[in-house]
Amino acid sequence: MVRFIAKRIALLMLVVAAVTFLAFAALNILGDPLTNVVGPLAEIDCDAVEAGSAEDRSTTLNNSKGDCEIVAEARATYHLDQPLGVRYFLWLADLARGDFGTSFQNDQPVSEVIREKLPESLMLLMMAQVVALGIAIPWGVASAYRANRPFDRASTIGSFGLLSVPNFALGVVLLYLLALRWQVFPSTFEDGNAWQRFTSLVLPAFTLGLPLAAGYQRLLRTDLITTLQEDYVHMARAKGMTPGRIMFRHALRPSLFSVVTVFGVHTGTLIGGSLVVERIFGIPGIGSEIVTAVVRDDFPVVLGMVVVIAVGFVFVNFLVDLVYSWLDPRVRAA
Amino acid sequence: MKAKAKVTDGVSARRLGFGFWLAAGWVLFITLAALLAPLLPLTDPTDVGVGGPRLSPSGDWLFGTDALGRDVFSRTIHGARVSLAVGGFAIGFGMIFGGGLGMLAGFFRGRVDHVIGFAFFVLLSFPALVLAILITATLERSLLVVSFTLGILAIAPVGRLARAATLVYAEREFVAAARVLGARSGRIMVRELLPNVAIPMGALTLLGMAVTVVAEGALAFLGLSVAGDEAISWGKMIVDGSGVRDLQQSPHVAMFPIATMFSTVLALNFVGDRIREYFDVRELAF
Numbered sequence A: 001m002v003r004f005i006a007k008r009i010a011l012l013m014l015v016v017a018a019v020t021f022l023a024f025a026a027l028n029i030l031g032d033p034l035t036n037v038v039g040p041l042a043e044i045d046c047d048a049v050e051a052g053s054a055e056d057r058s059t060t061l062n063n064s065k066g067d068c069e070i071v072a073e074a075r076a077t078y079h080l081d082q083p084l085g086v087r088y089f090l091w092l093a094d095l096a097r098g099d100f101g102t103s104f105q106n107d108q109p110v111s112e113v114i115r116e117k118l119p120e121s122l123m124l125l126m127m128a129q130v131v132a133l134g135i136a137i138p139w140g141v142a143s144a145y146r147a148n149r150p151f152d153r154a155s156t157i158g159s160f161g162l163l164s165v166p167n168f169a170l171g172v173v174l175l176y177l178l179a180l181r182w183q184v185f186p187s188t189f190e191d192g193n194a195w196q197r198f199t200s201l202v203l204p205a206f207t208l209g210l211p212l213a214a215g216y217q218r219l220l221r222t223d224l225i226t227t228l229q230e231d232y233v234h235m236a237r238a239k240g241m242t243p244g245r246i247m248f249r250h251a252l253r254p255s256l257f258s259v260v261t262v263f264g265v266h267t268g269t270l271i272g273g274s275l276v277v278e279r280i281f282g283i284p285g286i287g288s289e290i291v292t293a294v295v296r297d298d299f300p301v302v303l304g305m306v307v308v309i310a311v312g313f314v315f316v317n318f319l320v321d322l323v324y325s326w327l328d329p330r331v332r333a334a
Numbered sequence B: 001m002k003a004k005a006k007v008t009d010g011v012s013a014r015r016l017g018f019g020f021w022l023a024a025g026w027v028l029f030i031t032l033a034a035l036l037a038p039l040l041p042l043t044d045p046t047d048v049g050v051g052g053p054r055l056s057p058s059g060d061w062l063f064g065t066d067a068l069g070r071d072v073f074s075r076t077i078h079g080a081r082v083s084l085a086v087g088g089f090a091i092g093f094g095m096i097f098g099g100g101l102g103m104l105a106g107f108f109r110g111r112v113d114h115v116i117g118f119a120f121f122v123l124l125s126f127p128a129l130v131l132a133i134l135i136t137a138t139l140e141r142s143l144l145v146v147s148f149t150l151g152i153l154a155i156a157p158v159g160r161l162a163r164a165a166t167l168v169y170a171e172r173e174f175v176a177a178a179r180v181l182g183a184r185s186g187r188i189m190v191r192e193l194l195p196n197v198a199i200p201m202g203a204l205t206l207l208g209m210a211v212t213v214v215a216e217g218a219l220a221f222l223g224l225s226v227a228g229d230e231a232i233s234w235g236k237m238i239v240d241g242s243g244v245r246d247l248q249q250s251p252h253v254a255m256f257p258i259a260t261m262f263s264t265v266l267a268l269n270f271v272g273d274r275i276r277e278y279f280d281v282r283e284l285a286f
Helices: A002-030 A033-043 A046-051 A067-077 A084-096 A110-145 A150-163 A167-181 A194-227 A231-238 A243-251 A253-281 A286-295 A299-327 B017-039 B072-108 B110-125 B128-138 B143-170 B173-180 B185-221 B234-241 B244-249 B252-278
Strands: none
Touching: A002 A084, A002 A299, A002 B110, A002 B128, A033 A067, A110 A150, A110 A194, A110 A243, A110 A253, A110 A286, A110 A299, A150 A194, A150 B252, A167 A194, A167 A253, A167 B185, A167 B234, A167 B244, A167 B252, A194 A243, A194 A253, A231 A243, A243 A253, A253 A286, A253 A299, A253 B128, A253 B185, A286 A299, A286 B128, A299 B110, A299 B128, B017 B072, B017 B252, B072 B110, B072 B143, B072 B185, B072 B234, B072 B252, B110 B143, B128 B143, B128 B185, B143 B185, B173 B185, B185 B234, B185 B252, B234 B244, B234 B252, B244 B252
């Protein structure tokens, strides 16, 4: 077990390194960090200015610093004079000390932004998973209990349909019906007491959780039907055990493997979905923040958010692996 | 090894059924409408004020008009162009690169497999939309860039499937026979393996397209879909119609594109799923 965990952690580190490097490189190569710091000044040809053949705009505006000084300063502060690999390691070293850098926009430390935005997003993700599992388990049990009967047929069609609903479409429909038409839930995020915050997250959680529930239901149904044909279930039935007891005491737990396996993968889908759903319902979470930061070309914030999301996602999958190997010892050997 | 009972949905996999043809017909209908949109007798989808603002659906305006008085029906038909084009290009791109890499990994195995497998793993470790945001935000958002970005997301799932299928077929006698006859690796991969791997991959194309059509919509919600007023997509229409005021005064502006997108995604999923069952493709990577 220790070896298994050690190997997993090594892989985890490698993946986090690769993911952060990709994000870092994408932003630095595809974008232009210098322009984002100093604006149009980045276009200035400093050699020409020194030679006197080009005009230095800020000195003519009675600025104490010349254009080129500002540019040089920015280059030095953000290590833009270093090659990409070096810059990545400098950034990584800062990160290891807990320093995520500061926002280009308002000099707010990125770690502070994350601390502000993360709780709402985490809450939303957890609520969405609770909604999904809370619906999927009874639903899956009910349809597997009488497989291929009318209820099961109907729910197979229902879950297929639900899986085809785009998150944002479901969000807009729920927003229209439950928040605007019948006004059961607030239409935008209410940043008041805990209860208001909770009710504001109910619709977004259902938006994310319903399609997910359909996914879990399909897996659980298939696994349950297989489990219910095992010898030990026949044995329990022969002993005269009630169907409810067989279902919940004997069949359900070993049938949850597939659901546990995809739990991690679906967390990724949820994170992606939550970016959009946070926009629709105006939730001040990681998703809204990353989009605003991207639009403003606020590199450090975008990177910080990507790191948080990627590390979180990798970590969840690591936990899923552990739970899975604990549930089923055969996995450890593989 | 214990015998696993076969679980069916109560429908024979050997018959495609009425639902399949209905769904396939819808996909065909939407595709034709998208292709022929400029030739159809529709009002100009970008023309502001062809009707009054926020008119409800009626005989004149089948889907009503939006806040700027544009014809929602015409925009929905034209919107299919960008949505389907992005979906199609993206999955095509994913198939070519993901499929190619997956086949290399499955054929050569060993170190090649490790490197490619790790690359797929890294790609999958990015929550999909985050990667798309990183790219579309920094580049100019043309149709090709958006398709290309969503295509990157398709590489890893498609690649894993291609690898799994290649692993199976690479063990078969006909591959050994080709090798004995002196065929080189490239020839074996193209002439012997590709036709076999292509069948399960093809079944996934439609399912993948459903995913990418939705992903384009998600990007639109983040303001990162194809730029410009000329480029109408279902996602952009839904965003335009789903402000609180829009929903209160004219819900039809958002609901018609939502219904069209949903039925198309549903049909793509259904057709893809039936084809997958028909050819008995087991691994579903999406």
